[in-house]
Amino acid sequence: MKIDYLKNEVKKVLSAKRYEHSIRVLETALNLANIYGADPLKVGIAAILHDYAKEMNNLQIRDICEHFFKDETKDYMSVSEILHSFVGVYYAKEKFKIEDPDILNAIKYHTTGRKDMSLIEKIVYISDAIEPKREYPHVEKIRELALVNLDDAIFFEANRKIEYLIKSDSIIHLNSVDMRNHLLMTTAK
Ligand SMILES: [Fe+2]
Ligand SMILES: [Fe+2]
Secondary structure, three states, X not given: OOHHHHHHHHHHHOOHHHHXXXXXXXXXXXXXXXXXXXXXXXXXXXXXHOOOOOOOOHHHHHHHHHHHOHHHHHHHOOOHHHHHHHHHHHHHHHOOOOOOHHHHHHHHOOXXXXXXXXXXXXXXXXXXXXXXXXXXXXXXXXXXXXXXXXXXXXXXXXHHHHHHHHHOOOOOOHHHHHXXXXXXXXXXX
8 A cells, every 4th residue: 555645535535734743743653664664555544534533524434433443432532632533543444444453542532642552553652642742731742752662652652641631621432541551650750
């Protein structure tokens, strides 16, 4: 599968702003794939497709989640920020015939993360958080950490994200808490 073909498909369903975000995530992810020795094609496919479903209408998003990802999404049905990741997997499979579990999981967990992510999942997760136009407190530190140690970067980012979600009265997906706790116990501080 050609990345250029997928870029074009993504362009058809996203606003210019989000398309450009997807391109920056792709470039960030390919740089990290190079640093950490991950398969650039798999990383590239997951990165360009990660927000494919982000601008789909909410009814359609909920319908797909209820039919195909019921167990994983039933407690988060009002949170489109979480649901679009699952719908992205649906389209990756149905429209683009992608079956590689590493690519599908990188799309599925790009918002929440999860415990024991694969290298490709980690790269897509953190690239989404640090692409060059992202601006939030401490993003520079996360960018620096990502070039040296992905787990340290993800741990630091997850702590900041969880703090932000609490302060803004937002729901926190259990996968994010699980990932953060696991990294706390496994990465050297
Ligand atoms: Fe997303
Ligand atoms: Fe994104």
